[in-house]
Amino acid sequence: MDERMKIMETAVSFVDSGRFFDELDALVQRQTVSTNTADGFEMKSYLEEMIAPRLGLMGFENTLHPNWNDGSNSFLVARRVESPELPTVLCYGHADVVDGHEGQWDNAREPFTLTAEGERWYGRGSADNKGQHLVNLKALEILFAARGALGFNLVFLLEAGEEIGSPDLAEFAAAHRQELAADVFIASDGPRLSAQDPTIFLGARGGVGIELRVDLRPDSYHSGNWGGLIRNPATTLAAAIGVLVDGHGRIKVPGLLPADLPAAVRKALEGIEVGTGANDPIIDAGWGDTTLSAAERVYGWNTLEVLAMGAADVKNPVNAIPGSATAMLQLRHVVGTDIDGLEALIQQHLDEAGFDMVTTHVIDSFPASRTEPDSPWVTWAADSLAESTGRAPVILPNIGGSLPNHVFEAVLGLPTLWIPHSYPGCLQHAPNEHMLEPIARQGLALMCGLFYDLGVRANSPFDPGNRANGF
Known part of the structure; x- marks a missing residue:
């Protein structure tokens, strides 16, 4: 020996x-x-x-x-x-x-x-x-x-x-x-x-915490009397998030993605299976960029996730249109993603889509x-x-x-x-x-x-x- x-x-x-x-x-x-x-x-x-x-x-x-x-x-x-x-x-x-x-x-x-x-x-x-x-x-x-x-x-x-x-x-x-x-x-x-x-x-991967806020008025107003007449911040916020990432988890803003998946990274991830543990959640078919493998999505690409969102009291709703709504998002990103000026990029994208009433604030980041x-x-x-x-x-x-x-x-x-x-x-x-x-x-x-x-x-x-x- x-x-x-x-x-x-x-x-x-x-x-x-x-x-x-x-x-x-x-x-x-x-x-x-x-x-x-x-x-x-x-x-x-x-x-x-x-x-x-x-x-x-x-x-x-x-x-x-x-x-x-x-x-x-x-x-x-x-x-x-x-x-x-x-x-x-x-x-x-x-x-x-x-x-x-x-x-x-x-x-x-x-x-x-x-x-x-x-x-x-x-x-x-x-x-x-x-x-x-x-x-x-x-x-x-x-x-x-x-x-x-x-x-x-x-x-x-x-x-x-x-x-x-x-x-x-x-x-x-x-x-x-x-x-x-x-x-x-x-x-x-x-x-x-x-x-x-x-x-x-x-x-x-790095991470960027992003707050989206729609703050329209200090009071809530009766939904029967004012529904259809005044903007609903919760509806607005949901639609604004959809401008950034669609309902199937695909990022829609090119500036929130890396330029490419390097060949060496793609080769390293060939054949790797994700989510095979006994207690792992089932991976949802059709979620995220399905042109990439599951391993490429989580180890080689970016994701934009909604971590929390809310308006008024979800557990005790009343017949009123809330005055504000807030969501906390997180961009998980790989090397090759330009995160300088990310707040301005997101705000510009929302403004161009007609959501200038939504304010963007980057709250933290790590490279x-x-x-x-x-x-x-x-x-x-x-x-x-x-x-x-x-x-x-x-x-x-x-x-x-x-x-x-x-x-x-x-x-x-x-x-x-x-x-x-x-x-x-x-x-x-x-x-x-x-x-x-x-x-x-x-x-x-x-x-x-x-x-x-x-x-x-x-x-x-x-x-x-x-x-x-x-x-």
Whole structure:
């Protein structure tokens, strides 16, 4: 048996022994809820006491930045430099979790105690993101214990505010560009395509929140006396939305779409099936751009969704025409979409359609980013995972949801590889969040194989002459 296989078997044994479960339980017990300012001590303690010491045992130099720049986010940067001639990896994870929803978990489970039921390990943060960054940390520890070195340089960045939008992360990265300099970004968050499919995704779609409002008059007027004479804002709003996206989910404004679906993206998505999980909703035939496959629609294209809308009191309607109506929309967009001037574009389109009484307001946005699927780093990582698992991994150009990938791809200029250790049915952010034991077992083994390939086999695309950031 070769050394790589022995290290991977050590990883499998570590999970089967129950020791990985115990280590994850210790992390889950720290109530690092980022929406609760009272948990600031727990957050600092998690970074300072739970993560930094174990990195220190591998010779990392740790720097904690609590409440950086007097903001709401804290950062831990750990660095291990073995040689300037070796490749450097930037890893990432987030210490914070969402609210525990105590009292809402099945079988009286406690959110901040890891509970095993069959193959499911229940606990807040088990999937998002403590279990995932623990897999990567433990893989590094196993490799280091076996060889006394990694064979590459490593920077590990943990933040404490991903669940509240990663405040100041982009600014922190820009201000610490040299400290975070690397050749490739490797991290784990979000879900695999399915529990059975090892997955690499390369970025995330962006999002723009849009408010449409029709505010016509301060009072409501009797529908019998005034119906047909005064404009109804709810009717107007529904029609205005139809100008932007039709009743079958197809975007009607060319400026809200990317120019095209790149050939490399189309090729990467060939044959990928979406919605095959036992608890996934049934995909509606005829919804969205049916010239694209389901995978292309959610991973390679844009969608405009109505998240909420209302006028008057829907639960207690009266015989009156309301004075105003509001809708909240969201554009999920891929790289290649021009979102500059989006508010003016939508307003112009509504004005030209005769809906100048509808006002448009962009309320928030986050950018799209991805590494191109034909990057040599993607090929290298896919080959490593295929060797470790015996099957080709799924490669997604980006996930349909959001992650701060743009910080690493655009701000730091790195090829980004996300290798998730969770699945779509993990119930993250909800009661009964859980990690699957088989994914933990396989994930730890394949990360050991990946890091071994980078540091021992030295078969990555790393070329010191092509370094953009230096080190």
